[in-house]
Amino acid sequence: MPLDVPTFSYALPDGVDPPGLVAFLRERFDVEAGRATAVTFTVVDTADRRVRDAGADLVLAGTKTPELVLHLAPGAAPLAATAPRTKRWRVEDLPPGPLRDHLAPVIEMRALLSLARVRAEVSAGNVRNADLKTVVRLRLATHAALDTGGEPAPLTSRVEVSGVLGYPKPLARVVAVLTAEAGLVEAPASMADEAIAASGGDPRGIRSKVDVELDPEMRTDRAAIAVLRELADFVEANLPGTLADLDTEFLHDLRVAVRRSRSVLRELKGAFAAEPLQCQRDALRWIQAITSDTRDLDVQLLEWDELVAAVPAERHAALQPARRLLVRHRAAALRRLKVELRGKAYRDAWAGYRAFLDGKLGPARDRPDAKRPLGDVAGERIRKVYKRMVAMGAAIDDDSPAESLHELRKRGKELRYLLEFFGDLWPASVAKPMVKTLKGLQDVLGTHQDREVQADHLRGLAEELAGVVGGPEALLVLGVLVDRLGAEQREARAHFAESFAAFAAADQRKLVSSTFRGPSG
Amino acid sequence: MKVLATYNIKGGVGKTSAAVNLAALAAGDGLRTLLWDLDPQGAASFLFRVRPKVRGGGRKLVRGRSDVADVLRGTDVEGLDLLPADFSYRHMDLVLDESGRPSRRLRKVLAPLEDHYDLAVLDCPPSISLVSESVFDLADALLVPLIPSTLTLRTFQQLGDFVETEVDHRPEIVAFFSMVDWRKRLHREVVETLPDGRDDIARTAIPAATEVELMGVSRSPVVVDKPRSRGARAYAALWAEVRERLAI
Numbered sequence: 001m002p003l004d005v006p007t008f009s010y011a012l013p014d015g016v017d018p019p020g021l022v023a024f025l026r027e028r029f030d031v032e033a034g035r036a037t038a039v040t041f042t043v044v045d046t047a048d049r050r051v052r053d054a055g056a057d058l059v060l061a062g063t064k065t066p067e068l069v070l071h072l073a074p075g076a077a078p079l080a081a082t083a084p085r086t087k088r089w090r091v092e093d094l095p096p097g098p099l100r101d102h103l104a105p106v107i108e109m110r111a112l113l114s115l116a117r118v119r120a121e122v123s124a125g126n127v128r129n130a131d132l133k134t135v136v137r138l139r140l141a142t143h144a145a146l147d148t149g150g151e152p153a154p155l156t157s158r159v160e161v162s163g164v165l166g167y168p169k170p171l172a173r174v175v176a177v178l179t180a181e182a183g184l185v186e187a188p189a190s191m192a193d194e195a196i197a198a199s200g201g202d203p204r205g206i207r208s209k210v211d212v213e214l215d216p217e218m219r220t221d222r223a224a225i226a227v228l229r230e231l232a233d234f235v236e237a238n239l240p241g242t243l244a245d246l247d248t249e250f251l252h253d254l255r256v257a258v259r260r261s262r263s264v265l266r267e268l269k270g271a272f273a274a275e276p277l278q279c280q281r282d283a284l285r286w287i288q289a290i291t292s293d294t295r296d297l298d299v300q301l302l303e304w305d306e307l308v309a310a311v312p313a314e315r316h317a318a319l320q321p322a323r324r325l326l327v328r329h330r331a332a333a334l335r336r337l338k339v340e341l342r343g344k345a346y347r348d349a350w351a352g353y354r355a356f357l358d359g360k361l362g363p364a365r366d367r368p369d370a371k372r373p374l375g376d377v378a379g380e381r382i383r384k385v386y387k388r389m390v391a392m393g394a395a396i397d398d399d400s401p402a403e404s405l406h407e408l409r410k411r412g413k414e415l416r417y418l419l420e421f422f423g424d425l426w427p428a429s430v431a432k433p434m435v436k437t438l439k440g441l442q443d444v445l446g447t448h449q450d451r452e453v454q455a456d457h458l459r460g461l462a463e464e465l466a467g468v469v470g471g472p473e474a475l476l477v478l479g480v481l482v483d484r485l486g487a488e489q490r491e492a493r494a495h496f497a498e499s500f501a502a503f504a505a506a507d508q509r510k511l512v513s514s515t516f517r518g519p520s521g
Numbered sequence: 522m523k524v525l526a527t528y529n530i531k532g533g534v535g536k537t538s539a540a541v542n543l544a545a546l547a548a549g550d551g552l553r554t555l556l557w558d559l560d561p562q563g564a565a566s567f568l569f570r571v572r573p574k575v576r577g578g579g580r581k582l583v584r585g586r587s588d589v590a591d592v593l594r595g596t597d598v599e600g601l602d603l604l605p606a607d608f609s610y611r612h613m614d615l616v617l618d619e620s621g622r623p624s625r626r627l628r629k630v631l632a633p634l635e636d637h638y639d640l641a642v643l644d645c646p647p648s649i650s651l652v653s654e655s656v657f658d659l660a661d662a663l664l665v666p667l668i669p670s671t672l673t674l675r676t677f678q679q680l681g682d683f684v685e686t687e688v689d690h691r692p693e694i695v696a697f698f699s700m701v702d703w704r705k706r707l708h709r710e711v712v713e714t715l716p717d718g719r720d721d722i723a724r725t726a727i728p729a730a731t732e733v734e735l736m737g738v739s740r741s742p743v744v745v746d747k748p749r750s751r752g753a754r755a756y757a758a759l760w761a762e763v764r765e766r767l768a769i
Binding site: 005072078079098099102126131132134137163164165166167 | 550551552569570571572590592593594595597599602634637740
């Protein structure tokens with residue numbers, strides 16, 4: 001049952017200002033208009049624009065007591081909460097209340113950041129009926145982006161026209177007048193997007209999903225380079241946030257982009273000459289290695305609450321020394337990471353990798369897959385990795401070491417990346433079910449390995465913990481947690497056979513072998 | 522969706538004023554709020570400049586033969602919608618009596634709106650009837666305005682007894698003093714002594730204030746029109762108390 005009322009946003013043409021538009025409307029309607037107020041505010045969102053993607057707008061307004069103001073939908077009352085002055089706000093930095101309750105599931109572990117400063121002149125207006133009841137709402141605004149490195153950059157002036165529930169006809173009349181008589185056209189993008197672009201940012205935010213136009217006929221080396229360049233952009237985009245430690249996801253996304261790049265280099269290795277390829281694979285492996293400690297500790301801390309939920313609430317306090325230790329370890333790991341990422345070795349490695357992507361790849365005779373159609377090469381790799389996984393999984397029984405499952409998981413990641421980058425070259429009806437069964441298998445393998453890693457980490461704290469105040473008590477409770485993790489790992493292992501059977505089912509095997517073929521068949 | 526109802530068997534005690542102001546405050550807090558004007562006099566609808574008319578009539582609405590979404594009206598307060606009164610509500614007892622399980626009828630009317638609103642505030646007509654029984658069945662809490670007098674406690678006790686003995690689903694009852702004239706000794710004494718030791722009477726009292734009476738002229742909730750006035754501040758305090766007490 002739809003209750004939403006429509007909102008239209010129009011750009012004011014050059015030469016028409018908000019008072020002019022109000023005067024125009026007053027000749028036709030009873031318009032009550034307030035005075036324009038000048039405000040300066042900051043567009044706030046996570047680096048990957050989660051607030052915008054959830055259909056909302058968040059700004060920081062007010063100078064004496066700054067407030068975060070969340071506009072959930074046009075026509076709905078905004079939510080506001082005082083915000084401490086800081087370079088970023090995580091959920092725990094926001095005061096408890098409706099704004100935090102709304103934002104928490106949207107931003108999760110990401111930090112809210114100031115993305116653009118805007119000066120605006122805003123006035124509200126109402127179109128009223130004969131009973132002086134508001135039947136259409138107007139919001140008129142002129143904006144200018146301030147952080148342009150020079151003069152403020154004027155943005156599109158806008159009028160937002162919102163209906164009022166139960167009064168569709170007056171809205172239709174106002175819209176008709178604005179479009180047909182005043183000739184207004186729909187506003188181009190959101191004000192926040194425009195302001196971010198005018199301030200030198202990307203309105204889409206820092207992305208993590210590769211969006212490169214590929215087709216099965218294209219040369220494999222060109223496709224690989226296009227994907228790798230975009231992944232390299234992601235690494236560079238996430239580096240400043242990682243160094244500033246704005247939130248944990250900058251490092252996470254940086255690492256994912258590096259891992260995916262390594263995967264492309266490995267899976268499409270025939271597109272590159274062997275020697276420079278090995279050198280770049282080594283460079284990326286090193287970057288992955290220097291970022292591992294911090295990420296591992298981030299995961300420990302992010303999953304801490306969920307982990308300790310396994311023991312009764314009255315024992316949580318006893319675990320605090322363990323958590324404090326993790327926080328200390330994480331701070332130390334981050335210090336080491338910053339030294340590495342700011343160091344010459346990293347600069348050289350990255351510059352070398354960029355030069356590899358942007359330079360000449362060498363004669364095609366040294367690169368057997370370079371000119372082959374992408375569909376052939378990628379299809380071959382998908383078939384081979386899948387086949388290999390089927391063989392590896394079939395060899396796993398109850399007595400197999402945990403290592404076999406870990407190896408299978410690694411292959412699974414390879415397959416997942418292949419499908420993510422190149423799956424669209426084949427019909428979704430084939431790729432989708434495959435991704436689904438792969439995901440089911442990877443979830444089981446992931447839980448199996450993560451629980452082991454978590455338990456190892458907790459065990460690794462034991463010696464140090466024994467020496468701190470409250471440590472022995474914490475150790476007792478940690479023992480319970482480690483047991484619990486062990487039980488969950490065993491449970492995941494018990495599910496392996498079932499999820500592997502779905503992944504390696506005869507009809508799926510047949511489908512993979514017949515579908516993932518390129519233009520040359 | 523939580524449901525609050527302002528209710529008293531007596532009229533002229535400040536039910537509508539409380540309903541419109543608390544609903545406006547809830548919307549101001551970002552709750553998607555619906556106000557249902559169940560009183561055929563349509564005072565809440567009048568205050569929001571909405572014609573007290575339900576398309577197709579109240580009978581069809583209550584009997585589930587018209588779509589409730591079609592009769593809703595947005596108010597001048599953003600985030601607050603109104604289900605308007607209709608003069609036919611004066612016969613609602615008869616309509617309820619004709620239908621099966623009358624006490625469940627109003628619940629059924631609101632059911633399709635469950636996901637669209639966080640809070641519904643029901644402004645009830647003064648009576649004790651099938652309408653009020655249907656409201657008791659639906660509401661999570663009854664907000665009962667009490668004018669301080671010697672009979673206040675007795676009336677309030679009667680309501681409590683009725684809900685206790687006659688109603689299956691028992692809403693929480695929260696009374697508050699309304700239209701308190703601090704110049705009157707009796708008002709002061711009752712307000713200052715009665716809440717002692719009782720957790721069903723709110724700490725906040727709503728004063729008899731000119732600005733509240735003038736809502737009929739301004740046709741706007743006092744919390745919107747004169748948010749810094751004494752009356753508006755009292756409603757804000759009452760809303761904060763109700764919100765905390767009922768975990769809204």
